Amino acid sequence: MRQRFSTRLGLLAEPIIEWTIRLCGWSAIFFVFAIFFFVFREGAPFLFGKLDLTEFFTSVNWRPDSRIRPQYGVLALIAGTMSVTLLAAVLSVPAGLGAAVFVSEFCPRRVRESLKIVIELLAAIPSVVWGFIGYMVLNPLVIWATGAPIGINILNGGVILALMSVPIIMSVGEDALRAVPDTYREAAIALGASRWQLVYKVLLPAAKNGLLAAALLGIGRSVGETMAVLMATGHAVQIPSSLLDPVRTLTATIASELGEAVEGGDHYQALFVIGTLLMLMSLVVNVTADLVVKGIRGKQNV
Amino acid sequence: MSNTVAVPVTGTIDTVSRFTAGAVEKRKLLVERVAACILGIATIGMVLPLIGILTVLVAKAWPALSWSFLTQNPQNYMTAGGIWAPLVGTFYLVFISLAVAAPIGVLAGVYMNEYAGDNWGTRIVNMAVVNLAGVPSIVHALFGVGAFVLFAGMGRSVLAAGCTLAIMTLPVIITSTREALSAVPKSFREACWNMGASRWQTIRTIVLPNAISGILTGVILQVSRAAGETAPILFTGAVYYVAVPEQGLASYLPYGLWDRCMALSYHLFTISTQVTGVTEGVQYGTAVVLIGLVISVNILSIGFRVYLRARKRW
Numbered sequence: 001m002r003q004r005f006s007t008r009l010g011l012l013a014e015p016i017i018e019w020t021i022r023l024c025g026w027s028a029i030f031f032v033f034a035i036f037f038f039v040f041r042e043g044a045p046f047l048f049g050k051l052d053l054t055e056f057f058t059s060v061n062w063r064p065d066s067r068i069r070p071q072y073g074v075l076a077l078i079a080g081t082m083s084v085t086l087l088a089a090v091l092s093v094p095a096g097l098g099a100a101v102f103v104s105e106f107c108p109r110r111v112r113e114s115l116k117i118v119i120e121l122l123a124a125i126p127s128v129v130w131g132f133i134g135y136m137v138l139n140p141l142v143i144w145a146t147g148a149p150i151g152i153n154i155l156n157g158g159v160i161l162a163l164m165s166v167p168i169i170m171s172v173g174e175d176a177l178r179a180v181p182d183t184y185r186e187a188a189i190a191l192g193a194s195r196w197q198l199v200y201k202v203l204l205p206a207a208k209n210g211l212l213a214a215a216l217l218g219i220g221r222s223v224g225e226t227m228a229v230l231m232a233t234g235h236a237v238q239i240p241s242s243l244l245d246p247v248r249t250l251t252a253t254i255a256s257e258l259g260e261a262v263e264g265g266d267h268y269q270a271l272f273v274i275g276t277l278l279m280l281m282s283l284v285v286n287v288t289a290d291l292v293v294k295g296i297r298g299k300q301n302v
Numbered sequence: 303m304s305n306t307v308a309v310p311v312t313g314t315i316d317t318v319s320r321f322t323a324g325a326v327e328k329r330k331l332l333v334e335r336v337a338a339c340i341l342g343i344a345t346i347g348m349v350l351p352l353i354g355i356l357t358v359l360v361a362k363a364w365p366a367l368s369w370s371f372l373t374q375n376p377q378n379y380m381t382a383g384g385i386w387a388p389l390v391g392t393f394y395l396v397f398i399s400l401a402v403a404a405p406i407g408v409l410a411g412v413y414m415n416e417y418a419g420d421n422w423g424t425r426i427v428n429m430a431v432v433n434l435a436g437v438p439s440i441v442h443a444l445f446g447v448g449a450f451v452l453f454a455g456m457g458r459s460v461l462a463a464g465c466t467l468a469i470m471t472l473p474v475i476i477t478s479t480r481e482a483l484s485a486v487p488k489s490f491r492e493a494c495w496n497m498g499a500s501r502w503q504t505i506r507t508i509v510l511p512n513a514i515s516g517i518l519t520g521v522i523l524q525v526s527r528a529a530g531e532t533a534p535i536l537f538t539g540a541v542y543y544v545a546v547p548e549q550g551l552a553s554y555l556p557y558g559l560w561d562r563c564m565a566l567s568y569h570l571f572t573i574s575t576q577v578t579g580v581t582e583g584v585q586y587g588t589a590v591v592l593i594g595l596v597i598s599v600n601i602l603s604i605g606f607r608v609y610l611r612a613r614k615r616w
Binding site (some may be wrong): 009014017019020021022024025026027028029031032034035038039041042094095098099101102103105106115117118119120121122124125126127128131132133135136137163166167170194195196197199213220221223224225226227231251254255258259271272275278279282283285286290 | 330331332342347405409414426428432434441444445448472500501503526529531547569575596597601604
């Protein structure tokens with residue numbers, strides 16, 4: 001202990017410092033509410049004044065610029081988000097969870113450490129670069145492989161989103177598997193279980209909730225992703241009928257149209273309403289994932 | 303866990319089958335091998351695309367990459383030239399977001415690990431951090447427009463964009479600070495308390511110095527996150543093009559706090575989707591510089607962590 005502790009000044013300053021720390025700690029709550037408040041506030045006049053909610057959720061026509069009769073239906077945009085997210089989930093959840101099992105249970109320790117670093121780097125690649133890869137690299141590949149006229153479509157966007165969400169699923173899933181106490185493993189091995197039996201019969205049921213949360217977080221990331229889908233899924237506002245149709249997602253709509261919308265106009269406010277919708281969706285996903293994880297903590301008592 | 307060899311457990315005990323695998327065990331081992339193979343392939347299937355993609359990017363960017371690519375401005379309506387102006391813009395944004403997010407984030411981490419009790423208030427703070435991390439980036443952009451650009455009257459500026467990035471990357475710093483602090487053993491604090499030190503004195507003289515490298519790791523991660531993000535700066539401060547001097551002192555500080563700026567990530571978006579006639583080398587070159595920047599910052603952070611683990615004395 002090199003310093004002398006109680007100087008009079010330090011004692012006077014202490015309450016101030018402690019309150020600053022408290023305020024910073026609570027700031028996260030403040031920011032979440034602030035985000036909700038400011039996004040909601042910009043869209044509120046339109047939401048309560050002019051927007052027909054039935055049209056908003058059931059119409060496929062998103063024509064905010066129409067001079068005759070602007071229409072604000074987000075059904076096609078929701079379908080766009082859902083289709084890309086679904087494809088990404090189908091690809092990334094099995095791959096991510098499989099990789100989590102492999103890294104946590106089957107890998108030698110050394111390989112595990114380096115694999116985790118690679119996965120971490122994969123997670124660090126910015127979304128605009130993923131969009132660029134979809135737009136420039138995957139685009140011709142998709143055309144070549146499927147014969148589609150345009151290579152930026154659901155397939156392209158789904159693959160890109162899957163590559164983006166796999167690292168999250170994997171690292172959260174691996175944490176969930178690591179959280180299963182080693183006594184479970186030892187007991188299973190003592191009974192003569194092979195490693196696969198151990199995984200299948202013991203670890204998967206024990207880590208079920210954590211793995212579910214991992215999948216949810218990965219899906220949440222796909223729903224909220226903006227730049228990658230903006231560049232890789234095309235721009236057609238439509239209900240897709242095949243994997244090779246271009247679609248437009250909720251996030252991409254905001255990103256591509258807010259710059260052109262007149263500040264304070266109906267179109268501008270409608271985009272903020274979409275933002276509120278996205279915020280609510282991400283809240284639901286995150287709170288669900290959180291409750292699912294907390295669920296095991298409560299029961300397990302480890 | 304060591305390699306487990308399946309011990310045959312068969313119903314009838316005879317000298318032949320006791321130490322050799324029976325049909326059931328053979329099947330068990332086969333299933334295990336197949337499972338390990340499939341899972342291994344799934345893992346490799348994630349790593350290979352990364353390597354393949356990086357190779358393609360670097361190969362296509364190679365002809366364009368040079369020192370002058372970094373130090374020249376975009377020319378000819380952004381179809382040629384270098385990336386100096388966006389590169390400096392990115393440094394501006396990262397610096398501002400770091401200056402805003404680091405103090406708040408570190409103190410918030412201190413609060414969560416040192417002050418918060420085990421009660422519902424803490425649970426709400428936890429929930430808020432998780433949700434803040436999960437808010438879609440484009441919603442952060444809308445928040446930035448509503449709060450900083452319009453409400454706070456910053457206009458579309460470097461400052462507004464930096465603040466938006468700061469809010470977005472705050473959870474990264476909070477979470478890693480918290481982890482770094484919780485790795486400091488409780489006994490350190492107890493020893494300090496016993497000498498009559500107050501809570502803050504303990505934190506300042508014992509806890510923070512022992513956790514500083516872990517905190518730095520989180521700060522470095524925040525930098526990499528902030529450098530790569532595009533959506534939050536779209537409507538809060540980034541623009542297509544700003545004429546910036548290439549020579550002299552002014553080239554290092556070209557933007558004022560209230561100016562709009564170019565940014566590397568937004569520049570990549572622009573030249574690959576909005577501007578026609580850009581040479582491939584410039585597009586791929588910009589992408590590679592952006593990846594290189596982000597990944598080298600990340601490797602720095604990983605290196606830090608490995609060094610830390612090796613040095614740890616408790």
